[in-house]
Amino acid sequence: MSSSTPPSGSGKQSNMRKVAIPRLQRSAQIAAVSKERRRVPRACTACRNHKIKCSGETPRCKHCESTGRDCVYILPRRDRLKIVTDRCIQLAALLSELKDRFGDEDGRIAELLEGVAEDIPENRLTPGNSNPDIDGDDSKVSNGGVASGSGSMDVVDAESHDLLEEDLTRDDETRATGFVGKASEVQWLRSVKLQLNRTEEETSDRRPSYGLGGKEQVSSFNFYLDVHDNDNDYLMDSAELPTPETANHLLQCYLSTVHDSFPILPKGELEARFKDPGRLSQKWQAILNMVFAIGAKYSHLVRASWQADERDHYIYETRARSFGLSEATLSSHPDIPQIQMLGLLAFYYASVGKISRAWVIIGLALRFACALGLHVRNEDPNTSASKKENLVRIWWSLFSLERLLGAMTGRPSIVVDFHCSVPLPLTLPDESLLDDVVAMDRMRFPSRARASPTSSNAPSAWWMEEVAMGLDEVPANSTSYFKALCLMGIITQDVLSTLYSAGTMIRKSADIQTLTLELSERLDGWRSSLPCEFDFQARHAGSDPKPGRFIRERMLLGFCYFGARILLTRPSLGGIEKGFNNTDSFTRKMAAICVSAAKATADFLPDQPNPNFLYENGPWWSIVHNLMQAVTVFLLSLSYSTSGSPENVVLLQYTKKVISWLRAMQDPVAARAYDMSSNMLGAIATRLSLDLSDHHWRNIIRGKKSRRCQKPSSGIVVASEIYRDGAGFTAHR
Template sequence: MAGRSTEQNQDMIALLEDLKVCVTEQDRRRIDALLAQVVDDVSNTASLFHPPQPTYDDRQGEVDVSAEVGSNEDLDIMDEDVLRNEGSRATGFIGKSSELQWLRRLRQDAERSKGASSGLKGPYGPPGDSTEAAQRRTEALRKRQQHDSSIRMRTSASTFYLDNDNIDVSRTVNPFELPSRETAQRLLDGYMTTVQDSFPILPETLFKHQFDQYYTSVMQGMPSPVPPKWLAILNLVFAIGAKYLQLMEADWEIGGQDHHLYWSRAHALGLDGSFLVAHPDLMQIQTTALLAFYFLSIGHVNRAWVVMGFSLRFAHALGLHVRNEDRTATVPQKEILLRMWWGLYSLEGILSTIVGRPSFVLEEYCSAPLPLPLATEQLLDEALTCELHERYRGAGIHQNAPQVASAASEPPNAGSYLKSRVQVGIITQKVMIELYSASVVTKSWKQVQQATAGLCQQLEAWLVSLPSDLNFTQAKDSTSFQRERLMLQTYYIGTKILITRPCLCRLDRRIANQTKASSEFDKQTARLCVGAAKAVASLLPDLIDTTYLYKIGPWWSVVHNLMQALIVLLLEMSYGAVHFPEDGKEILPSIKKLIRWLSTMAKNNEVAGRAYTMALRVLQGLAPRLNADISDLIWEDAARSKDSETFDFEDQFTAGEHGRAYPFSAGADAGAFGGEGMRASDFYNNQTGYASMFGIPARQPQAIPSFLGSLGGGGELLSDFPGLDPMFGNPFVTGYDEENPVTSGEDFFNMDAFMLGSQHRQARS
């Protein structure tokens, strides 16, 4: 009985020791005083029942040192002047979760004297949120800075993204011109087949229906009037599709246009300054989110992150982040809005990770349930949607853990894929908060280790809970959902790298009196980090085929994924493969493979080209110190440079792309539109300054049953547009007088309600 009491006392002492790093300085002194009174008595009593063990007077180094001892180091400071010039402002502040900071640290360490690639050895301050603890951490930082004579490299000098490049908007573009139907269909398909399931910003079935209706009306010589915002959305979809097809090396002689033209049209149609001060609506959310995605796809990540903030502000203003219990809305309507929200959330998560900045979404304020496991076309089945809505009613982001049995049995479809994507994104955001936020410096290294272990467990629980056909760890004979599996695997590996990255440094040189168990944890976690990076290289075929990667992978951020892994491997190489003493030579082949992929991608991807140049330069600096043979890469690079003497890949976008003449116009391709070209005068009245397309007389309606009777809508729909309900207005046809223009688009139609309503009615029309 006495032995049991002693064990309990020892457990209480251990708990108090752990709590010391979480309390104020005054409370810490009280705990120390209490422990000083009882610890000896407990230790003496314990010796009567157990063999001698280390007492709590023996200090644990990992408890006494701040989390800044890890590879992230100073999470709560900015060590450069971001405001100094336009270039540094274009890059902006980059946080420690970004591979750009990792690359900066790697290049900085490589240039230090005596090959001090492991970074500084200390000192490091204590954990705690007291003023005294903060002052001691600041003093330790100043001492480290005094010991480091090297000049701080600017972050903007280590970025391979294109934010420093201009994206000038063409002022001479005709915003109402459109590509031929054939080109437009290719652009739309490129977007829908690769982007839509991961980021369902648009209601797919409805948008395709609108697209078909509009182009049909154009080919008939009577272009249906649509709001400029909708045309802006369409052109952004075209711009994204054009960027994708460019990477796929599609034959652009068919259209002769590039993504910059469509972006210019979208800007002219609805992306001027006025939209920032207008009251939010769904189309504003979609426009800004698509613009953010477009900027991401062309390598302007700082712009993308900023614009995404507008989209999320609009979404919060309309309440998309909370559970929708509006009794006048149907379940399919709610699900469409829900998927839009989670599409925004997923895009925000990627951007926050890339630039290392906080997400604008606070999960504590979010109660929106997870997406239903339904395919896109199944959303038209209201009965099925309602049934699953009731079954998964409590499935929100705040539930304790995935229901492994039920989740694994879910059918593979767009809904279950999005749900899985969202769940791993939630884990990633936890990683950003628990390991990369500024407040982490107040934690001890032991607490960081505990957080790391817990996050790894959550990630593995997510993996086990994946639906069988989406689980990338299970061998599959079918190619069905191959793309979804690869995407989820990519997100899984990226999240694992983020979780384990803080341990990838020479912690054995930084923490005094570290326990053996703590040191072993650091080594094993570092091995997991390097192993995850090697897994990225293993995902890539040995025979380089960039179209394969773009077709089934995250083409919009693939350079981020490759560089995240490559820099981890280069870091381990700079440490002399200390975490892999038995097979350190296996790291170099993975590095070479990733560099070769970047080299091939650089042919038509400037972001990849810049990343390749930086990575090869770093490897060249490391190779002599480590006696690594990279002569094959040097030879290949020389051959590549010779082939590109007349075409500099680093200038192909800034000089060639934006300065290109656009020989194609919809007006010249009159045959595609029944002999009628698409002229600006068809859409815009120079006298009134308003779109003349709104002057087309309305047609006589035809009575058919209303699909959304529960919303109180009427039962008459326009005969030429059977999918439209008059309660939402008609976005294509109106009888308003163009000579007396209205002042608000809402007087023409309620596009928001239409976008939700007509999708479900199409199956009934």
């Protein structure tokens, strides 16, 4: 038994095992300890010098924060080398871009790029795209073997990329002007002044001033009337209307000059409502007053014999806003009359030169239209075909006006083309619209009864499919003219988004050139697809197919076409400033096309100014925009030119012609545009020693006389005091 029984000592030792007793500690204390003991990637210089542990916070660690010392972190040599290498790669990309755009006559750029390629490993010359918001195609290697990434931004930036260069919230004037993009002729006029300043600094050997002085702020070059507040408080009867005779004159002014270009109101419904004004709803009273306001503005431009006081259109507009822009109206659910009223208000603001307000109001109208689904194809079987077509025309009226205002202000569109499936308007007059849905669809799509506009991934490919069908195959009438305007609006938006958006700065110059050529081909395709009666260039060639017919349509489409041409090629005018000697370069060719388009715009004008001819046959609501596009192109070309150039004389004659038209128009917007452009021409003529020997231009260059647009009076105005007989109020003697 003794052999089977273990010793007492050994048994006790085997049964008593050692167990580690954990230290009791709160979880917060554990977290604090682990946080204090974490290893920081690098310590600041102060902690290193004092040989204490650094907490690693930025901008100050705990020790420096408690002692009030400056906390400085020094990057390791490896990180500093990486930053310098990346900077060298960016500069090499910029040099490669400059070489592709401007050439390398002496080979110095190529020599520098070869040195960079030898010093930097090959795999570092093709860095991956670190920005997830930028498409991968933009980081591909360029022809020179260097990635064209951010280094090309400044090159594109100088021409067309939008940047905010002033505080737009500092005062009432800058807020009223608002943001003005590089696509606007207001910015182009400012570019003329900046170029003159640079030339003066170079010739006088003064130190260049890189800051933009107060006179070079965009608001200083805004010839529109946004800064002039005409919203007076009128004491009037909101329900009162003008006399039937005056009202009929105003309605005919609207129908004869505006309706075909802006068919937001069905003509038959408008005339029916006009004949029975006693039963109008508040929103239709607002619509009718907006029609009167637009007609009254036109009557003053053409100096109609029956026109009332020059401020009567403000009365009609105030009445319309009291009906259609009340707090209850804006907070209620949108409907079609509300959208129509807002569209007319935006058109009116554009016609009186308040383009910033017009852009805001048209955006609101488009939002309401999208809320009711006007931007997509209507497949409701219970809706008549004529009503569907009227809704289509409402959408495209808003669309075309917003694209025009986008070019005038340089601001982006709120409409995303890819999300729109509404078809283009039919080329049928109002009285020919049918209620047969199938028959109307067959007219819209001859090759198929139903269309699927969302079948393509291109933003406007399905619209361009209708372009391919050809406008020349449809009869020339008011609706085919409006359809041509809508198609031009699509192309204009593509020009703005391609050349004047933030996306331009991440594109390579070769891609921009390719897109520019594609847009140029689309413009040519649009012009060639027009019915022969709308061929505005036949007028210049002396082969007008049907003299006396469609004169107005041809001039309107011509202004649109050449305005889009100028918009497309305007960024290339900077090539003249940079002194490109290669006449075969892409930039030189595009600059020449830009100047030619401006000359073609001026050729629409007779040699002797006759404002009524322009108002009756041209886009009177935006004609100053069209003329200033041409004027600023001429002024920019002259500002980039040198004294003695033979082209200077030709450009001078064109500039004087258009400025003379601005002077003769006697409109507040035209008067401000005349003042600014004539003063610019005087400064350029002095620098280039151009001949301004006739009496009128001698006064300009001396600064003897300058016509200024006076700010309208403010305060409370009694409406009856500013109306003459026949305007619907007591006459003021």
